[in-house]
Amino acid sequence: MLLIHLKVNAQIIISIEPDPGQTTISRHIYGHFAEHLGRCIYDGFYVGENNKTIPNTKGVRNDIIAALKKLQIPNLRWPGGCFADTYHWKDGIGPKEKRAKIVNVWWGGVTEDNSFGTHEFLNMCELLGTEPYISGNVGSGTVQELADWVQYVNFNGTSPMSDLRVKNGRREPWSVKYWGIGNEAWGCGGNMRPEYYSDIYRKYATFVTNTSNSKDFLRIASGANSSDYNWTEVLMKYIPKNMLGGVALHHYSVISWEKKGPSVEFDEETYFRTMKEAWKMDSLVIKHSAIMDKYDPQKNIALVVDEWGGWYDVEKGTNPGFLFQQNTMRDAMIAGITLNILNNHSDRVRMANLAQTVNVLQAVILTEKEKMILTPTYHVMEMYKVHQDAKRMKVNFKSPDYTFGSEKLPAVSVSASTDSTGKMHISITNIDAKIEQAMTINVNGSRYSKVAGRILKSPRLQDHNSFNDPEKVQPVAFTGVRLNGDNMTLKIPPFSVVVLELEK
Numbered sequence: 001m002l003l004i005h006l007k008v009n010a011q012i013i014i015s016i017e018p019d020p021g022q023t024t025i026s027r028h029i030y031g032h033f034a035e036h037l038g039r040c041i042y043d044g045f046y047v048g049e050n051n052k053t054i055p056n057t058k059g060v061r062n063d064i065i066a067a068l069k070k071l072q073i074p075n076l077r078w079p080g081g082c083f084a085d086t087y088h089w090k091d092g093i094g095p096k097e098k099r100a101k102i103v104n105v106w107w108g109g110v111t112e113d114n115s116f117g118t119h120e121f122l123n124m125c126e127l128l129g130t131e132p133y134i135s136g137n138v139g140s141g142t143v144q145e146l147a148d149w150v151q152y153v154n155f156n157g158t159s160p161m162s163d164l165r166v167k168n169g170r171r172e173p174w175s176v177k178y179w180g181i182g183n184e185a186w187g188c189g190g191n192m193r194p195e196y197y198s199d200i201y202r203k204y205a206t207f208v209t210n211t212s213n214s215k216d217f218l219r220i221a222s223g224a225n226s227s228d229y230n231w232t233e234v235l236m237k238y239i240p241k242n243m244l245g246g247v248a249l250h251h252y253s254v255i256s257w258e259k260k261g262p263s264v265e266f267d268e269e270t271y272f273r274t275m276k277e278a279w280k281m282d283s284l285v286i287k288h289s290a291i292m293d294k295y296d297p298q299k300n301i302a303l304v305v306d307e308w309g310g311w312y313d314v315e316k317g318t319n320p321g322f323l324f325q326q327n328t329m330r331d332a333m334i335a336g337i338t339l340n341i342l343n344n345h346s347d348r349v350r351m352a353n354l355a356q357t358v359n360v361l362q363a364v365i366l367t368e369k370e371k372m373i374l375t376p377t378y379h380v381m382e383m384y385k386v387h388q389d390a391k392r393m394k395v396n397f398k399s400p401d402y403t404f405g406s407e408k409l410p411a412v413s414v415s416a417s418t419d420s421t422g423k424m425h426i427s428i429t430n431i432d433a434k435i436e437q438a439m440t441i442n443v444n445g446s447r448y449s450k451v452a453g454r455i456l457k458s459p460r461l462q463d464h465n466s467f468n469d470p471e472k473v474q475p476v477a478f479t480g481v482r483l484n485g486d487n488m489t490l491k492i493p494p495f496s497v498v499v500l501e502l503e504k
Contacts, residue, residue: 012439014397016416016426021347025417027074027388028351029342030381031133033307034121035081037107037360038322044358044367045124046116054370059116060124063372064358064365068128071364071378072385075131075178077306077353078121082106082188084180085139089149092117093168106188108321122153122174131177133306133353138182138204138222139190147207150179155211177216178351179208180306184250185222186231194234197222201235205243220304220351223248224288226280232288236295246302246351247292251284253277253334254311263312263325264462268433271330271461272404274310275431278334279409281308282341289348302350305342309355309362309377310334323360327375328464329473329495331362332456335380336413336429336497339387343415343427346392354381366467373470376463379456383475383499386425390417393424402432412437412492424448424502430492433461441488441500448502451488453478457496 034040049059056062079087083106091100092114099114125132134153136146151161153174162173181204182189185197192200201221210217221244224231235247254260255273266274289303310331311323318324335354342349354377358365364378392415399410411432418424424446430437455478465472478498481490492498 010400010438012397012400012412012437014395014414014439014441015444016424016441017394017396017444019392019394023347023392025343025346025387025390025392026350027072028131029339029346029349030071030073030385030388031075031077031306031351031353032068032073032357032364033077033081033353033355034357035360036079036083036087036104036112037081037356038319038324039359039367040356041116042112046120048115057127058123059120060127061367061372064367065127067365067372067374067378068130068357071382072388073128073130074388075133075351075353076125076128076357077133077135077180080106080135080183081307082184084135084183085137085141085189087137088141088145089118089137090145093119093164107323108319118149118153119168119170122176126174132174133178133180134176135180135183136204136208138185138200139188143204143207146204147209150176150208151211175214177214178218178220180220180222180248181205181208182222184225186225186228189222194231195238198235198238201239202243205239218245218302219243220246220248220306223250223304226251227284227287229287229291232291236292241296241301244301246304247288248304248306249284249288250307251281251305252307252309252311252355260312263315264328264464266330266462268404268461271433272402272407272409274330275333275337275402275409276407278310278337281305281338285341285345285349289345292348299348303348305349305352307353307355308338311361325361326464327363327366327377329376329458329461332376332380332473332497333429333431333495334362335377336427337431339380339384340413340415340427340429343387343392343417344395368467371467371470373465373467375465376456376473379473379475380497383454383456383497384427386419386499386501387415387417387427390419390425392417400435400437402435411435412439422504426500426502428492428498428500430494430496432494434494436494437492439490439492441490443486443488443502445486447486448483448504450503451481451483451500453481453498453500455493455496455498457493461495
């Protein structure tokens, strides 16, 4: 286990000033992902309408709804992931006793009864107050199938699909704005070349039309796997800009696909390697954005990081195809770094989705029968929600190094914003496993009379919330900040996240 030998680095000087571009940090950067994978949907979100043990609304757990509403999640991606390109939506509508059973060939080979389908998902999004983001089946589906789905959920007139929706109990359309045209087309979505997928995308986009007349209707292309910059180049070059609302990007903080390592019993070397992978998000966003800038200098097309997070070996005794893992302070560090990066690149990144919401990968919620716990990642996202739809501030500083052996990484990441009420929020993550960071923050002439803060910290990197100890890792008030005019001084403990709030 990692023992802390506390040291304090030299003073860091951080300068924060208004962003001259007045960029808004879109709330949609704080999106989530719910795939038919393991216990995310069934036995996670959805326990069935006949469940008398767990309080629910039409089969959806009330405690999960309450927890996610507190996060103010802006969008929820569904039904996948790899599962999306095997999912045929018409199997999941109509009377439940008549729905076809399917085999989830991607995740564990389990049989699903399709009791959670389009109506259940979209009605759940209404309960959550969140925008649905539907990933369409391009890999094994047809253009007609996806066009019918759009008409079924969005069209407010008379048509075969809207009439079918009414027959199945829903008169008003849901007006879904966000549509993924396939998922990971380079891999589980069809093993396509980018040139081939570009043509397929153009074909689908021709028929996936804005039947709801929403000004925010967005078609999102299946984007690159991490550093595949050629994929982005080809899509931007060959897909007409009026067909393209967003280009996706997937990147996981995984140290090795062959040997991912444990989710809890890890050492500092493994932790350092995970942080190295998390920090790659910064260069990935910069390089993919530079390619997009060549073809779209006005930045009309969004970079959509719709899968990100940590990925480790599954917990012992669980189905390997269910991807169930614990969530420690290491995951809080991944979340803090990643959200700061996305905030700081919000001129191009306007949507993102943590993978995943419940019981899968870097989940914000874990369940066990009637019990539910919130993970350290949940708490980081709850602390950072203050940035949603706020004006980005420009942050200038040089981070000290976090060193391990002969390697080094930036120890500190920071992002800042000002909300509609004039409050400034500054989020700071210190990933160093041993060293406390002392810093002075200058807000350049902006006079504030009050500062408050919260901190997420714990004695050990491996600390996590469990069903026996559900509140071991919790945010608490941060009282170690001193305000003097337009300067603040503070010290940030090792592997911790702090969010400050300044009021005039």
